Amino acid sequence: MTKTMIEATDVAMALGEGPGRVDALKGINLSLAGGELTLLMGPSGSGKTTLLSVLGCMLSPTGGIVQIRGRSTTGLDSEQLAELRRDNVGFVFQSYHLFPTLTAAENVRLALDVRGEHSPLARVKAAKALATVGLSHKANAFPRALSGGEQQRVAVARAIVGDASVILADEPTAALDSENGHAVMTVLAEIAKDPARAMFIVTHDPRIMPFADRILRIEDGRIVSDQRRGASLSAVRTLKYAS
């Protein structure tokens, strides 16, 4: 039986005030389970990134409840939200956001360092995470010496090294060519099989749909469709990554 890692109940998010107020999210109800790779697709301005920010505890919703492994984010201040992210959420960004002055291994270890893990075990964990994404041989390389795909895989290693129960990815393949995009998605899909971890990917890229267990579509701040792997996903499965 899969376990719910993150749950949004009637979540609303209003940005701005007065005449400039925008209702970015309207009554979002969502539950992400471990062992599942969920895609969120939708046009620009539909609320994808806002939903990712709310689920990732970067923004507090103006309405509704978000729970990470049963813990509500309601009423938490920025430090408490940071703590919740630190312990439960791993991020993968479109632009990788690696630290150019740190090696691949150090970039991965950083996610443990902010949690106060400085022991030799942290190095072992970082090495293991890099091995998971197939980059053990690049552990001492700086980001500038890595290809875009390799940098994104280092970012994936950073996201998983702390055993986060939720991996949130923002357009992880958008900056990559087909081959590297495929490689990154293969790694993410493999990681997503872990029942202790839910993966949620925001994307515009239809080529990654075959990797999904579930596809959500969002428009104007509302989820308008929720398709799971099976009959309804069989059509999209025929889409092949152009590799």
Place this chain on the structure above:
Amino acid sequence: MTLILTLASRNLFHDRVRLIATIVGIVFSIVLVTVQLGVFLSFERMVTTMIDHAEADFWIVPAETKSFEGSALLAGRERLQALSVDGVTQAIPVVVGYASWRKPNAGASTPVLVVGAPTTSAGLQPWNVVEGSVDDLSMPDGVAIDRSYFEQLGIAQIRGRAEINNQKARVVAVTNGIRSFTTTPHVFASLERARTYLGVPPNRANYYIVRISPNANAAVVRSQLAASLPDAEVLTSEEFRHRTRVFWLFDTGAGAALLGSAILGIIVGTIIVAQTLYSSTKDHLKEFATLRAIGSSRMYILKVILAQALISAVVGFSIAASIDLALVKMTADAALPIVMTLELTAGLFGLTVMMCAIAAVSAIRVVTRIDPVLVFAQ
């Protein structure tokens, strides 16, 4: 080991131009502060050098005396009054005054400070005598000067002759290292000769150096001295030193100017470091936002910035300290040498760290307001 220091140092050394600007700012600031404080310390020591070298238990000084160099004459009866107090063994007269030194062969004149005391008793004698002797001051027209003033006073060697206030003077003793904190050299003479040069009547003096019996109660003696000398003041050497320091360092404004320059140096250094740390932080804003996004606490980010400030402080201070040591050596024989003590060095290091920490405030203000959502901006 935590990555905070690694991240901080690599952020700093990654942008070498900015790092150099930061270090130059710190070095400039600390060298300026050291020079000012070093000169201040030197000045502080030099203004009391005569008091430091006098063997006094107490000083009898004219009322409202502000410094060793600038006192009026005592009435003359103080010596006997002092000697009549139980426990007082000696009351040694000292005469001090500015005079005009005319170089040999009708040369130009230059001001000097004449210091006269009996050559036969301890009290205030020239020290570090390297040629001649203190006893030679009892020779007719005999005076002692420091060898560093030979050129200024037109003297080529011992036994050189000149005039003080149009009266003969002959260098019979030479000292080494008795420097004046002004451009006015000290000239030591016997008490009688000094009175003659300065036109001080016999039996009168500017000060009396009081020495008491080892068994005497100093507080009681002082109290009795003060009671018997209502028109004069009785000071300990420390009190006289303090009074002289206050006059030269603060009443004249000289010390305030030195301290003012030192403070200016700190302000300039702080601004330069603050500016470079701030711009460095702005340049790394997305990295700090990423740290925040992956769950780092504000404290973690503050530590990174403070570590950057601390590394800058250590590197900057090390370079500044090397330059300071060179300056100390270079000015060792100058009229006002820069003094560097262990306490000053430690204090300057603390000051450098504090300056850099304060400079980091603007950068810290930026990161404490950082929004992790920034990581989603392209």
